[in-house]
Amino acid sequence: MKGIALKIGKSSKLPIVLLLIGIIIFFTVLSPAFLSLDNFLNVFRQISMIGIAGIGMICVMLTGGIDLSISAQVTLVNIVCAFMMVNMGMHPVPASLVAILITTLLGTFNGILVAYGKLIPLIATLCMQNMLKGLSYIISKGQPIFGFPESFKTLGQGYVGAIPIPVIVLIIVAVLGAVFLNKTYIGRYFYCIGGNEEATNLSGVNTTKVKVLAYSVCGFFSGLAGIVWLSRVNSGQPTTGNGFEFDVISGIVLGGVSILGGEGDVLGAILGVIVIGLLNNGLTLLNVGEYYQLLVKGVVLLLAIGMDSFKRNFKKN
Amino acid sequence: MKGIALKIGKSSKLPIVLLLIGIIIFFTVLSPAFLSLDNFLNVFRQISMIGIAGIGMICVMLTGGIDLSISAQVTLVNIVCAFMMVNMGMHPVPASLVAILITTLLGTFNGILVAYGKLIPLIATLCMQNMLKGLSYIISKGQPIFGFPESFKTLGQGYVGAIPIPVIVLIIVAVLGAVFLNKTYIGRYFYCIGGNEEATNLSGVNTTKVKVLAYSVCGFFSGLAGIVWLSRVNSGQPTTGNGFEFDVISGIVLGGVSILGGEGDVLGAILGVIVIGLLNNGLTLLNVGEYYQLLVKGVVLLLAIGMDSFKRNFKKN
C-alpha cells in the first residue's frame, strides 16, 4: 500500500489520482447515496469488463498498435458461448474455455495481419470488427440466445463475501497484467517495441512474434471480458459490445496509455477506467439527464486531461 | 487526365485503383444495375458528405492529429441550422453560413486544445464529441426539426445538368483541397508537422498556429458537410452523424492517409471513400442482407489493404 502511494507520488499518476479524489468529493457532497461500499462495489462491477479487456488492450497499445475488434470479439464470445450452452447443451466451463480460445486465436490472427502482413492496425482490426459482427448476427440470426444453466450466472453475478466475482476477476487480471508488463521480459518487449521497434529488432528480439503475442493476449482478455459480460447479462445478444472498444480505449488513454505506444501501465489504466465509471455512476445518482450527462462528461474529462497536460508542461519549464 | 494517370502509375495509388477496378468488375458482372452513370452518380452523391468532411480530416491527420468530434459537429450543424431556419425564420443562406462559422470556431477550439493545451487529440476531440452531442440533444430536445424553406433543398437534392449538386460541391472542395495541400506552403507545413514537428518548429514554422489552422479547416469542412447533409435529408435530426467520423477516417486511411501523420493526399483519400461507397452500393444492389454485408465488407477491405501492404513490402525487398 505504501509502495503504491509512493509510486503514485513519484510517477505521473498524480493528476489522475487528484481527479479521482475530486470526483469522489464532488459526488459525495451532492449525493448521499454515492459514498458507500455498496455503491463502489457496484461501480467496480460495472467497469470490470472494461477493465479486463483494458488489460489486453494495454499490451497492444504499448506496442504502438490498437485493436478495434475487441467489441466484436466480445459480441462473438457472447453469441458463441450462448449458442454452445443452449443449442448444443455444453457445460458452461468448457463452453467458456472454447469461446475464450476462439478470441485468443482471433487476436492472434489480428496480430499476424499487423505484424507479418504489415497492415495498419486501425484498419485491419476495423475490418475484423465488421466481419466478427456480421458473423455474430449470422450465428444468432439477430435473436438473443438465452436459458443458460443456472450455475453459469455465478461468474458475472455471484459474490465472494461482499465482493462481486467480476471485481475479483478484474483484480486478479490486473495484478497478473501488472506483473507481466513490469516484471517479465516479454512484457518489457512490448514497451521496447512501442518505444523503438527498430532498435528492439536490432537487439535480436523477434519483434514480429512479440507483436503477435500482444494481440493474442488482447484477444484472450476480450474473451474473458465477454464471458463475464455474458454471465452478467445472462443472455447472448448480437448487440452486446457495440462501442465497447471506445469505452476501453478512452478509459485507458485517460489513464496515461499512449496511443503512440511505449507508454502506460496497468495502474494508470485502471484508474482511468474507474474515473469514467464513477462519472457515469455519479451523474446518474444525481439524476442528470442523458443529454446533460454527455455534456458534463465531456467537460469533466476535458478539464481532467487539461489539468494533466498543464501539469506536465508546467513541470517541464 | 493523362497527368493523373501518370501520377497513379508512379505513386502508391496503384493498389487502391486496382481494388476499385476489381470491385467495379465484380459488381458489374453480378448486377446489371451497377454499371450505369445514374448509379455512379448515386454513389457519388451518397459519399459526398464523407468526402467533403474527409478533406478537412486529411489536414488534421497530416499533422499527426485526429478529430473524432466531426460527427458531432455535423449533428450540431444540422440542429442549429434547422433551428435557425424553422424556429427563428432565418433565410437558408445566412443560417448555413452561421452554422459553418460555428463549426469552424469549434474546430479552432479543438486546435487550441491540442496545439496550445497539448492535449491528446483522440481524447480531447472525443470529449468535444460528447459535449456537442449533448448540446445538440439539448437544443433539439431529441426531436427532429423540419419544414425548411423549399429553396434549401437545392444544395443537397438539386442537379446541375445531370450531376447532383453535392457531387459538384465535393469535386470543387477536393480540387481546392488538393491544390491547398500540394501547392501552398501552408499545406506543406501540415505534412512537415506530421513528419517531424520539432524539426519543423526549429525551421521557423509556428507549428502551434499551423496545427490550430488544420483543426479550423477540419471544422469548416465538417460544417459544410453538415449543411449538405441537412439539405439532403431535409430534416434536422439529433441522430444525424452518429458514427460518421468512423466512415470518414476509415475511408481516407484506406486511401493512404497515415494515422501517424505526414502521409496521404486528397486523391487517395477520395479513392478510399469511393471504394467504401461502391461496396455499400453494390452489396445493397445484390440484396446482400445486413449481416452478410458486414462480413463481406470486412473481408473485401482486408484483402484490399492486404494486397496494398504486400505490394509495398514486396517492392522494398
Place this chain on the structure above:
Amino acid sequence: MENNNILSVQEIVKEYPGVKALDKVSLDFRKGEIHALMGENGAGKSTLIKVIAGAIQPDGGVIYMDGKKVEAMDTKISKDLGIAIIYQELMMVPALSVSENVFLGSAVRKGVMIERKEMDRRSRKIFEDLGIKIDVRKPVGKLTVAYQQMVEIARALSKDARILIMDEPSAALTEEEVQTMLQLVLKLKEAGVTIIYVSHRLDEVFQITDRISVLRDGQYITTLNTKDTDKTELIHYMVGRDLNETFPARNCRIGEVGLEIRNFSGNGVKDISLSVRHGEILGLGGLVGAGRTELAQLIYGLRKPETGALYLDGKQITIRSPKQAVRCGMGLIPEDRKQLGLLLDFDLQENISLPSLPRISKGIMISKKREGKMAQDQQTALNIKTPSMKQKAKNLSGGNQQKVVLAKWLGANCEYLIFDEPTRGIDVGAKQEIYKLLNQLAEEGKCILMISSEMEELIGVSDRIIVLCEGCKTGELTKEEFSQDRILSMASGT
C-alpha cells in the same frame, strides 16, 4: 582462408535505388585486433556493418564466422555468434530506463521475470568502468545525445562480445570521454575481443588500431597496417586525392557586434553574456552537460530566458519562438540532426526549402521551380552526394544528412548562425568543406556561434572562444590565448 580470421566477408553487394552502397567488398578481420573502417561519408561503412549484424540482407556475398559460412544472417544469429554493435544511429527506447536500454533484448532474467536490481547493478558497474556518472534509473529520453551515446556503448560492452563493432562511437563525446572509452577498448582487446572501429577522427584511429581498411564509393580500396602508414596516405586513399588535414586559413575582417546577449539565465544556464561580431566565429566550448545546447535554445527562442536581453545589431529584440528567430535572420544547426534537423521521410528538396518556403512562394503558392533551383544550388555548393534531390533524407549517409541541414540555412540567407556540433560524424573531406563554408560565411559578414566538443576544431576555427561549465561562463579566450590546457581547465571549472 587464414586460421586467425575470426570474421570475413566475401564479395558483399548491396544496392539501393540509384546507389551501390557496397560493391563486392571483401574483408578479413583477425582475432583480437582493432580494425578501423575508414572512408568518406557514404562510402558504405555503416552498410557493411549492418550486413554483418544481419540488420539488412545483402544482395550478394557471403559471411564467414570462424571459417564457417553463415547462412541468412539475422540480428538474432549475430547476437548468438557474439557480435555486438554500436550503431551510428542511436538505438534507444526513450521511455525506458538507462539500465533497461543497456540490456535491451537481453534482459537479465530468472525464468520469465526480469531482474531489475541486477541489471541496475551491472549497468552501474559498466558506467563506472567508463568513468561516467549517470543515473541508471532515469529514462533514456531525458538524456542528451552524448549520454545516450554512452548508453549505446554500455550496451555493447554488456554483452561480453567476441566481436565488438563500433560505428562512430566517439562522434558525440568530448575529448576526455573519448580517451576513457579508448582505454576501455584497449582493455577489451587485451581480453581477446576483436574490435571493428569506425570513426572520422584520425587521431583516435592512429592511437588504437592495428589495421585500417578503406572503403570508397562502396568499393574496397585497401587495408593498411596502422604502424606502416600516416594520415596523409590514409586521407589519400579515402578521398582519392591529396588533402591536408589542417584548418583552412582565413583573412578575417571582423566588423561590428551583431548578435549580443546580456545576462541570460534560465533553462539551466546562469547569467551568460556574450557577443558575436559580424565576420566573427565565436567558439563555445565546454564538457558535455555544460549547457551549451541549452544556451543555444534560449537564444533561438525555443525556451524562455528568465532574465537577460538579446540585441541584434544593437537593437534589443525579444525572441519568443524559432519562427521569430528565423524572421530576424537566425538559423540553428542542431546537434541531433535526425530528431531536430531533418524530416527523415521527406525528400531533400523539401527539407532544404522548409525555412525559406514563404520567401520562395508566390503568394501562398510554392514555386516548385524556385524550390528545385534552390535545392540544386545547395547541392552543388555543398557537394551533397545523392542520386537525386528527390531522395528521402533518411537514405543519405550521416555526413550528407548534415550537409542537408546546413543547406537549409544557407538557402535561407541567415545573418546569425548557431552551429551546434557542426561536424559531428562527418568525414575529413566534408569537414574541410564545412570549415571552408564557415570561413566563407564569416567572410560574408555573418555572425557565427559555434558549439564544438572537438578541441582542435574549436581552436582551429574560432576567432574567439567562450567556455562554459555547469551553465556558467568560466572564461573567454582571444585567438592568442588559445590552448587546449586552458580551455580544459576552464571547462572543468578548475
Place this chain on the structure above:
Amino acid sequence: EEPAKSDALATPQGTGTDKDTAAPAAGQENQNGEKGSYKIGYTIQDLANPTWAAKIQYITEMCEELGWEVAAVDNGADSGKQITQVENFVTSGVDVVVVQPADANSLTDVSKKAHDKGIYMMADGVSFPEADLSYINDNFTVGKMVGTACGEWLNKTFGEDAKTEVAIYEWPSIKECIDRVDGMKEGLKETAPNAQVVASASAANVTDGMSNAENILQAHPEVKAFMCFGDGGALGASEVLEAKGTGADEVGIFSIDGTDEALTKIKNNTPFKMSVSLGSPKGQADGIMEALKALLGGSYEEVYYTPNEVVDSSNVDEYLK
C-alpha cells in the same frame, strides 16, 4: 383503484387482482403512506428517437407537476449498459425503474436487487419476466397492420393479380424490429399474395433510408412499396421518391411510429401512405403515467397495451396538431 380510462387508450389487461405477491412490501408502506413524491428511473433504448424522446419529455413534465422526479438515460440497446443503469437507479433510491429492455432476458438479477430494496420494475414497450407491470406494444401485430395496409393499397392501385415488388427496411439487430418485419411479411402475404419482397436493407434513420432507397431503386426500379419498421428510414425513402418526382400513386411507403414528420408527409399527398401510431408521444406518456400511478398506488394490472392505430390520409388530421 382502477386507473381512469384516459384518452391515452391505455387499456389495463389481465386479472385485476392486487399484485401484492410481487409487489415489494417494505417499499410500499414507507413510500405509499408518507410521501406523495416519487423518484422514477427510466432507461430507454434510444433517447434520440423522436417519439421516445418526446414521450420522456412529456412524462418528465407531468411528473414535475406532481412533484415527482424522473431520471431518463439511454441504454443504446446495450444490455450490459442497461444493467449498469438499473443498478445505479437502485443505488440512488428510486421508487420505480422503468425499462425499455435492450434484452428482456438479462434483467433477472438486477430486478431481484430492485425488489429486495422495495423498488418496482416496470416494462416499457417490451415485457420482461420480472416486470411488475408491463406497458407494451405487440410488435408482430403492429407489423402485420403495416403489411395489410400495404397489401390492400397494392391491390387497389395495381390490381390483385399484379406481381408487384416490395422493399423492406429492417433493423435486424433488435428483436422487436425483427418481430415487426415478420408481421409485415405475414400481413402482406395474406392480403396480396402476388406481391414479392425483392429487397431488404437496414435503415434506422433518414440518412440510411435515403442511401438505401437510392440503391434499391437502382437495382429494382419496379419497387412499388416500402414497408419500414420505423419512420426514420421511411422518411428517407420518401425524401428520395419526392426528389425524383415520383407521384403519390406510383409508390407507397408504409411505416410505424406515427411521428409528426411522417404525418405531415401523409397529409401532403406524398408517397408516404400510412404509419401505425403507437399512440402519440403524449398519449403514450399519459398511458405510462396512468400505469405508474396505478403501480405506486399498489393496485394495478400486470399488462397494459399501447394503442395501435393506423394513421392514413383519412384520419391524419385527428393526429396532427
